[in-house]
Amino acid sequence: MALIVEFITDLVAQGLQMFLVLAVAPLVLGVTRKVKARLLRRIGAPVWQPYIDLWKLMHKEAVLAHNASWLYRVAPYLAFAATWVAAALVPTYATGLMFSWSADLIAIVALLATGRFALALAGMDVGTAFGGIGASREMMIASLAEPAMLLVVFSVALIAGTTQLSSIAAAFATASIGLRVSLGLAMFAFVFVAIAENARIPIDNPATHLELTMVHEAMVLEYSGRHLAVIEAAAALKLVLYFSLLACLFLPFGMATVDKSFDAQAFGVVTYLGKIFALAVLLPIGETAVAKMRVFRYPIFLGGAFAAGALAVFLLFVSRGF
Amino acid sequence: MPAYVGLWCVAGLLAVAVAGLVVGRRPFGWAVVYGASLLASVVGLATASWHLLVGSAPATLNLALGLPGIGASFRLDSLTAFFLIVSNLGGATASLYALGYGRHENSPLRVLPYFPAYLAGMNLVLLADDAFSFLVAWEFMSLSSWALVMANHNAPENARAGYIYLIMATLGTLTLLLAFGVLAGPEGNYAFASIRAHQPDTLAAALVLALVLLGAGSKAGLVPLHVWLPLAHPAAPSHVSALMSGVMTKIAVYGFVRIVFDLLGDPVWWSSLIVLAVAGATTVMGVLYALMQHDLKRLLAYHTVENIGIIFIGLGLSLAFRASDMGLPAALALTAALFHVFNHSIFKSLLFFGSGAVLQATGERNMEHLGGLIHRMPRTAIAFLTGCAAISALPPLNGFVSEWLTFQAILVGPELPQWGLRFMIPTIGALLALSAALAAACFVKAYGVVFLGRPRTPAAGGAQEVDQFSLTAMFFLAALCLVAGVLPGPVIDLIAPAVQDMVGARMSPQAFLPWASIVPIAESRSSYNGLIILMFLAASGTLIAMFIHRCATRATRRGEIWDCGYPDPSPATQYTSSSFAMPIRRVFGTTVFLVREKIVMPRPGDTRAAQFHVKVVDPAWRYVYGPAARGVLRAAGVLNQLQFLTIRRYLTLVFSTLVILLLVVAAWR
Numbered sequence: 001m002a003l004i005v006e007f008i009t010d011l012v013a014q015g016l017q018m019f020l021v022l023a024v025a026p027l028v029l030g031v032t033r034k035v036k037a038r039l040l041r042r043i044g045a046p047v048w049q050p051y052i053d054l055w056k057l058m059h060k061e062a063v064l065a066h067n068a069s070w071l072y073r074v075a076p077y078l079a080f081a082a083t084w085v086a087a088a089l090v091p092t093y094a095t096g097l098m099f100s101w102s103a104d105l106i107a108i109v110a111l112l113a114t115g116r117f118a119l120a121l122a123g124m125d126v127g128t129a130f131g132g133i134g135a136s137r138e139m140m141i142a143s144l145a146e147p148a149m150l151l152v153v154f155s156v157a158l159i160a161g162t163t164q165l166s167s168i169a170a171a172f173a174t175a176s177i178g179l180r181v182s183l184g185l186a187m188f189a190f191v192f193v194a195i196a197e198n199a200r201i202p203i204d205n206p207a208t209h210l211e212l213t214m215v216h217e218a219m220v221l222e223y224s225g226r227h228l229a230v231i232e233a234a235a236a237l238k239l240v241l242y243f244s245l246l247a248c249l250f251l252p253f254g255m256a257t258v259d260k261s262f263d264a265q266a267f268g269v270v271t272y273l274g275k276i277f278a279l280a281v282l283l284p285i286g287e288t289a290v291a292k293m294r295v296f297r298y299p300i301f302l303g304g305a306f307a308a309g310a311l312a313v314f315l316l317f318v319s320r321g322f
Numbered sequence: 323m324p325a326y327v328g329l330w331c332v333a334g335l336l337a338v339a340v341a342g343l344v345v346g347r348r349p350f351g352w353a354v355v356y357g358a359s360l361l362a363s364v365v366g367l368a369t370a371s372w373h374l375l376v377g378s379a380p381a382t383l384n385l386a387l388g389l390p391g392i393g394a395s396f397r398l399d400s401l402t403a404f405f406l407i408v409s410n411l412g413g414a415t416a417s418l419y420a421l422g423y424g425r426h427e428n429s430p431l432r433v434l435p436y437f438p439a440y441l442a443g444m445n446l447v448l449l450a451d452d453a454f455s456f457l458v459a460w461e462f463m464s465l466s467s468w469a470l471v472m473a474n475h476n477a478p479e480n481a482r483a484g485y486i487y488l489i490m491a492t493l494g495t496l497t498l499l500l501a502f503g504v505l506a507g508p509e510g511n512y513a514f515a516s517i518r519a520h521q522p523d524t525l526a527a528a529l530v531l532a533l534v535l536l537g538a539g540s541k542a543g544l545v546p547l548h549v550w551l552p553l554a555h556p557a558a559p560s561h562v563s564a565l566m567s568g569v570m571t572k573i574a575v576y577g578f579v580r581i582v583f584d585l586l587g588d589p590v591w592w593s594s595l596i597v598l599a600v601a602g603a604t605t606v607m608g609v610l611y612a613l614m615q616h617d618l619k620r621l622l623a624y625h626t627v628e629n630i631g632i633i634f635i636g637l638g639l640s641l642a643f644r645a646s647d648m649g650l651p652a653a654l655a656l657t658a659a660l661f662h663v664f665n666h667s668i669f670k671s672l673l674f675f676g677s678g679a680v681l682q683a684t685g686e687r688n689m690e691h692l693g694g695l696i697h698r699m700p701r702t703a704i705a706f707l708t709g710c711a712a713i714s715a716l717p718p719l720n721g722f723v724s725e726w727l728t729f730q731a732i733l734v735g736p737e738l739p740q741w742g743l744r745f746m747i748p749t750i751g752a753l754l755a756l757s758a759a760l761a762a763a764c765f766v767k768a769y770g771v772v773f774l775g776r777p778r779t780p781a782a783g784g785a786q787e788v789d790q791f792s793l794t795a796m797f798f799l800a801a802l803c804l805v806a807g808v809l810p811g812p813v814i815d816l817i818a819p820a821v822q823d824m825v826g827a828r829m830s831p832q833a834f835l836p837w838a839s840i841v842p843i844a845e846s847r848s849s850y851n852g853l854i855i856l857m858f859l860a861a862s863g864t865l866i867a868m869f870i871h872r873c874a875t876r877a878t879r880r881g882e883i884w885d886c887g888y889p890d891p892s893p894a895t896q897y898t899s900s901s902f903a904m905p906i907r908r909v910f911g912t913t914v915f916l917v918r919e920k921i922v923m924p925r926p927g928d929t930r931a932a933q934f935h936v937k938v939v940d941p942a943w944r945y946v947y948g949p950a951a952r953g954v955l956r957a958a959g960v961l962n963q964l965q966f967l968t969i970r971r972y973l974t975l976v977f978s979t980l981v982i983l984l985l986v987v988a989a990w991r
Contacts, residue, residue: 058874065883067776069696071707077870081863085855088862102839102854106729107717111855114716117762121707124770124897127693128885132897135770139763140905146759150729151752157733163848222884226874230866299909306752313748317736 014098018088021244024273025236026050028243028280036284050236054229062225065126075122076223076230082115083234087241091169091248093268094256100166105153108165109146112197112241115234116142123219134219137295141203141215144302145196148189151309155186156249158316165248173252182322185312187250192305194242196298198235201287203298240276247275324373325381325398328406328449331366335359335442342434352424355434356417359441363413366445370406373398374816382451389454395513397451400819401584404660405448405576407816408667412569413441415795419675420561422791426682432473433559440466440565444573453502453512457495460577464491464541467570470562471554483553490540490550498537498577501530505585514585521587531593534581535600541574543627544634545604546942551627552611556619556687560678563619567626568671572663575633582641583656583824591645591740597638598746602753605631607941609760610910613767614917614938616689616899618677621768622670625713628757629666632728633659635750639731640825642743649827651734654842657829658727660817665720665806669712672799676706679792680772683785689768689899694777698785703773705796710765712803715758718856720807723840725758726850730842760906767902776893808852810840900936907936915939 030047037044064072086108091097103111116138123135157163159182160171171177196203199216206217220231248255254271256264293301315322338358345351373381380399388394398406420437427433443463450456468491472484504526505517522530540547555566582589608627615621636659643652677687679702686692696703712719732754735747777783787793806813811832822828832840839851883889911917915938922933967975 058870061875061877061879063879063881063884066880067694067697067883068880069774071696071774077863077867078859080866081859084862084866085858088858099854099858101845101849102837102851102858103717104848104850106726107722107850107855110715110717110722110726113714113759113762114711117711117714117716117766120766121770121774124766124774125696126883127775127893127896128883128889129895129897130885132770132775132902135766136897136902137905139766140909143756143759143763143906144909147752147755150755150758154733154748154751158736162846163730163733164846167846221886224884225877226870229874230870295905296908310748310752313751314745317744317748320736 010098013094014088017092017094017097018084020092020269021087021090021240022084022233022237024276025233025240026054028240028276029236031277031280032239032284035281036288039284039288050232054233057224057229057232058226060225062227065222068126068222072122072125072222073227075118075125076227076234078118079115080230080234080237082111082118083237083241086111086115087237087244089165090241090244091166091255092244093272094260094265095166095170095173095248097166100164104163105157105165105168106150106163109149109153112238113142113146115238119219119231122223126222128222130218130221134215134217134221137215138219141196141298141302144299144306145193148302148305148309149193149197151306151313152186152190152193155182155309155312155316158313158320159183169248169252169255170257172249173255173257180322182312182315183250185308185315187246189305189309189312190246190249192301192308194246196302196305198239198242200283202290202293203301205292243276243279244272246279247272251275324369324378324403325383325396325449327369328366328398328445329383329385329396331362331369331410332442332445332449334362334365335438335445338362339435339437339439339442342436342438343431346431346434351434352427352430353421355438356420356424359438360414360417360421362438363410363417363441366406367410367414370398370403370410373403374400374407374819377819387455388458392452392454392512394455395451396449396455397514398449400823401576401579402448404817404820405572405663406445408572408664409441409444409448409569412565412667412671413444415671415675415799416561416565418798419564419678419792419795420559422789422793423559423561423675423678423682427559429473432475433470433562436466436469436473437562440470440562443467444565444569447573448576451514453506453514453517456577457499457502460498461491461495463570463573464495467558467562467566470558470566472557473559473562474557477557479553480557483550483557486550487554490547494537494540496537497533497540501533501537501581504530504533505581514580517585518587524590527586527590528593530586531582531596534578535597538574538578538581539600542571542578542630542634543574543604543608544600544630545607545627546946548604548608548627549940549942549947552615552620552623555623555626556617560619560674560681563623563678564671564674567623567674568667571626571630572667575630575637575659575663578634578637579824582637583644589641589645591642591738591743594638594642594645595742595746597634597641598743598750601631601634601638602750603631604628604634605757606753606760607631607914609757609764610906610914611940613760613764613903613906614911614915617687618680618689618692618768618772619674619687621689621764622673622677625761625764626666626670628761629662629670629713631757632725632754633662633666635659635754636662636724636728636731638750639728639735639747642738642740642747643731643734644825646738646740648734648737649825650829650843651731651737652825653821653827653829654727654734655731656821656825657814657817658724658731660820661727661810661813662724664813664817665712665724665803668799668802668806669709669721672705672709672796672803673713675792675796675799676702676709679788679796680785682788682792684779684781686779686781689771691779692772692777692782693775693893693896694773694782695785696773698783699773699787701787701793702796705793705800706773707769708800708803710769712807714762714765716762718804718807718852718859720803720810723807723810723850723852725754727842728754730848733848734843763906767899771897771899771902775896778893778896778898808856809838810850810852811835811838814840907938911938915941916944
């Protein structure tokens with residue numbers, strides 16, 4: 001009986017975290033847009049505008065090109081599912097997720113790659129120059145960002161002695177890991193990767209349209225209606241996923257780890273939301289401070305992340321003490 | 323008993339080869355040959371699986387063939403059985419595919435006799451238990467595949483490919499011959515059992531390792547010995563390309579594992595350093611070069627080079643751990659390598675079958691002339707997509723599992739005592755991560771340009787779906803990709819006896835863990851569950867689709883392409899394979915491949931077309947083979963003078979050679 005109760009509470013906790021990230025994702029996006037608007041001396045749309053946008057898109061007719069294949073219609077759902085599953089495996093307010101053992105941090109990175117693969121193919125489906133340019137550049141950025149991300153994964157895994165994200169978070173939140181050179185380097189690399197993967201300035205500009213500088217937006221240019229709504233939701237989810245990862249790897253305080261009482265969990269939720277929205281405020285501040293880069297300067301930016309990640313891993317291979 | 327069955331399969335295949343000579347020109351000759359090959363391969367597959375599943379003891383067999391007094395010995399142990407599964411699975415699916423694909427062969431007599439002979443040769447290499455039969459089988463395999471490469475010998479590039487292949491194959495067999503010579507020692511006992519019995523000294527072991535890396539590496543495609551592979555593999559008919567890329571490179575891996583892990587005895591730690599360095603270079607060079615290709619089959623062949631690199635990373639890690647007596651990590655790394663052997667043989671065969679289907683439907687291998695095939699060949703498109711996703715190491719398919727296992731082995735690296743390895747292993751980890759991401763880019767390009775978009779030529783626009791046999795073979799392999807990715811535990815357990823024999827340890831049994839997850843070392847450390855991931859993906863995908871269909875409007879309209887308001891009906895405005903690869907060419911190409919881009923822009927008013935040239939140079943040609951070829955030519959020029967001597971001088975030459983050799987022998991004693 002107690003076992004069943006535990007099973008159900010675990011399932012509820014898992015489901016709650018899954019839907020929490022989904023529910024909060026558009027709001028986080030709204031906050032970043034609002035802050036950015038204020039920094040640019042605009043009033044900006046209300047913070048819940050992304051919800052309204054999604055609702056509007058869902059009720060618009062979807063226009064497909066004559067030669068769009070089934071892949072074009074399936075890809076948004078696949079990308080969303082992959083991102084959502086990855087997000088569900090990242091601990092938010094409490095560690096010890098029910099299904100955390102089914103995929104570790106490496107698998108989470110690979111799941112995001114699955115989503116990207118689907119969208120890049122969809123970008124090529126109709127056969128336009130914009131779709132091609134977006135897909136090509138997205139894959140180029142990914143081919144530079146993914147190895148840097150995996151090096152970050154290696155360094156945190158070597159410190160915690162596990163690649164299981166829940167265990168890493170628990171180790172970082174409870175054990176005295178302290179300030180480490182390798183963790184600092186890994187965080188530096190992670191932030192760079194997160195900026196690139198979420199198509200933010202200086203890599204990509206989520207606000208542009210009709211410009212050759214855009215990458216992600218060019219790739220999904222042909223989408224409209226409900227398909228676009230799903231893609232936008234997936235993008236928002238991905239941003240929250242990276243915020244959650246940053247929070248649980250490098251700012252793990254406040255998470256409910258050992259103590260699973262209601263108070264601890266409530267405190268966990270509050271600190272989690274605090275961290276996420278703090279990051280949502282910091283991101284546009286950083287974005288307004290720098291200019292968008294030329295495409296062929298990306299390797300320098302992401303090469304920096306790769307070098308920092310590699311240095312962190314090298315230090316840890318030399319000694320676990322770094 | 324199973325060893326007998328294995329040899330009977332080989333004999334059967336050889337008989338089919340002879341029959342191929344007879345029935346080749348008859349109507350339905352191809353059906354007889356491929357049907358019989360399919361049957362023999364299935365029997366071989368069943369035998370090998372039975373041997374592994376029952377867990378029987380190694381079976382040996384000595385036949386009075388070959389050298390007098392020695393005979394030919396054959397043995398079926400767990401390593402052989404595992405590789406027999408790989409080779410016969412490839413052979414069976416290739417035969418099935420060829421039942422449909424092979425009927426269009428222009429000159430059947432150039433393919434039909436050699437195809438079963440080639441299968442027989444590969445199986446014989448795996449079964450051989452002494453150096454002599456191993457080398458004979460190896461050479462037999464090389465020559466029969468060479469004949470298949472030359473099947474369409476009228477094309478000048480095929481003749482060149484065959485010539486280069488012949489040189490590289492000869493070199494490989496020569497170095498393997500020398501390696502066995504060193505291993506056999508002064509007693510000259512060439513049976514594997516007696517080689518295994520005595521441990522060579524360090525110098526001899528180093529020499530053997532170098533020779534095997536050359537010999538097996540040239541067949542597998544290790545950089546810089548890979549140059550023949552992207553020429554020869556695409557030249558053969560597609561089902562043979564699949565076998566060459568998917569299976570024969572694995573036979574080479576078998577040769578390496580058999581000699582270095584089994585016969586050579588305990589490794590020294592720096593041998594793993596060499597293997598890892600070569601493997602890391604192979605991985606990244608292979609995938610970067612694949613990205614630069616616009617010939618679909620050549621792209622796949624270059625990608626084989628990358629995967630061989632991944633396999634050798636696993637082998638190198640295993641050697642490193644074994645040298646430091648870390649049994650479990652060594653088993654993990656070897657399992658990862660052998661799992662990738664299995665996976666790569668599946669999805670590379672699948673992709674080559676797909677490229678054969680495209681070739682058959684359109685007559686084109688050049689991706690710049692294809693496009694939009696997802697509408698005209700919908701089933702091939704689904705199977706090919708599965709292969710692309712699997713080879714890009716995307717969960718929940720099988721390619722991800724073996725790369726994940728390799729990453730887990732890399733993360734044990736800091737526990738090694740040697741500093742050299744502690745610096746090498748993170749570098750290898752970074753290179754592996756880089757190549758995984760580049761592979762995804764490569765296959766988005768391949769699939770996007772060939773199957774998506776709009777047809778670029780009338781040939782692509784008028785393509786027809788291929789026959790049922792080809793589709794069955796492709797879907798069978800695609801299903802295997804999914805099954806091996808979702809249920810990796812049984813595959814790991816299938817590999818485990820071979821790993822146990824090679825490194826003396828094995829991963830704990832994985833097949834019956836709860837929820838079919840896999841746990842490489844300890845549950846607290848890492849675990850992966852493809853089944854749950856698949857279920858999760860399906861559930862969340864269904865959930866969102868249901869939500870959208872319930873709450874959103876279903877109104878859908880077909881319209882013109884949007885393209886920012888300026889759609890151009892010409893298919894030439896699409897992204898091509900070269901333009902897709904351009905950013906990556908810019909980032910990596912200028913340093914790695916010495917890429918030179920040239921734009922010829924006519925003056926205003928000039929009606930000539932503008933031109934864009936890209937020149938990509940494989941550094942192996944420029945820095946290794948070019949100088950080597952020039953050296954050989956120069957040496958031949960010098961030695962040429964020996965042809966024009968007088969009889970007196972020849973006699974002097976012979977006499978002085980004799981004296982020198984006698985002096986050497988005297989000094990040696």
